[in-house]
Amino acid sequence: MSTLKVLSEDFSNWTCEACGETLVPRPVTLDYLESRFRVELPACPRCGLVLVPESLALGKMAEVERLLEDK
Amino acid sequence: MTADGCAQPLWRHPVLRAVAGQTLRPGGLDFTDQAVHLAHIPGDSRVLDLGCGTGATVEHLRSHHALAAVGVDLAIPQGAKKGLPFAQADAQSLPFRDASLGAVICECVLSLLPDQRAALHECRRVLMPGGRLILADLYHRSISTTACTATTTAHSAAKSCVTHALNIDTLRRDLADAGMRVVLLEDHTRLLAELAARMILVGASDILPECPSKRPGYLLLIAVTDGIPTEAHHDDG
Numbered sequence: 001m002s003t004l005k006v007l008s009e010d011f012s013n014w015t016c017e018a019c020g021e022t023l024v025p026r027p028v029t030l031d032y033l034e035s036r037f038r039v040e041l042p043a044c045p046r047c048g049l050v051l052v053p054e055s056l057a058l059g060k061m062a063e064v065e066r067l068l069e070d071k
Numbered sequence: 072m073t074a075d076g077c078a079q080p081l082w083r084h085p086v087l088r089a090v091a092g093q094t095l096r097p098g099g100l101d102f103t104d105q106a107v108h109l110a111h112i113p114g115d116s117r118v119l120d121l122g123c124g125t126g127a128t129v130e131h132l133r134s135h136h137a138l139a140a141v142g143v144d145l146a147i148p149q150g151a152k153k154g155l156p157f158a159q160a161d162a163q164s165l166p167f168r169d170a171s172l173g174a175v176i177c178e179c180v181l182s183l184l185p186d187q188r189a190a191l192h193e194c195r196r197v198l199m200p201g202g203r204l205i206l207a208d209l210y211h212r213s214i215s216t217t218a219c220t221a222t223t224t225a226h227s228a229a230k231s232c233v234t235h236a237l238n239i240d241t242l243r244r245d246l247a248d249a250g251m252r253v254v255l256l257e258d259h260t261r262l263l264a265e266l267a268a269r270m271i272l273v274g275a276s277d278i279l280p281e282c283p284s285k286r287p288g289y290l291l292l293i294a295v296t297d298g299i300p301t302e303a304h305h306d307d308g
Binding site: 005006 | 261264265267268269271272273274276
């Protein structure tokens, strides 16, 4: 399955606090219950830490959780 | 815009292709693989993909399952690879002789047809004795037959499998009338939910039409034409 672009905002000015590296878009796998989604999220190229913006967590991801739980 | 505000059929929307791939349906080709396996279709069988679209499934059945797959669609397949056997035809008037096919695969298509009963009879006509009909489609999980008919009619302009989800009782009756016996019926609503979830993640949930039943499901059904025992396989001789 192709990688989904889930963010419309630009996070290119964010840096990893631990490494000082600029975050870059990277394919990330989200697992929820028995479902798996491959999405693109900003991540540190050195340590791999992934940024999940609050707007995504409380918006689309929360909506997906509700959908999969209700089914 | 159509009368109920649906700009275009869901299956024609570019976003659906982006999240569902060339097959434009829940589960994609992996689900087709599962269905073909469960149906025990003998190798080299002549198999029809009814409503083949771009022909991705026809190509897959030929390359991965060694089946003599052909495709039929009401529209001329666009973007399909040359050399694949396609025909432009109506589901109620298939260009095949009686009892000439080993299987018919119909994924997310039956619910879109104006006369499902006639289409099932036509499938039965072209299937050989013991032939398999594989159906994957949306269905109503919690709605009475009466309410289903009324609400589906009200949404008829949308021309989406979501708004035209199948009624299980009607489907069973139509299959029996056509001379086919259900040998497998499974719920795969999780695949439908995952496709809807992908639509949400890319910010395209607004193009999903409202389903009359509020609880749409996704089913896999395999029926066999009367004539030989359910588990029997074809002999080449």
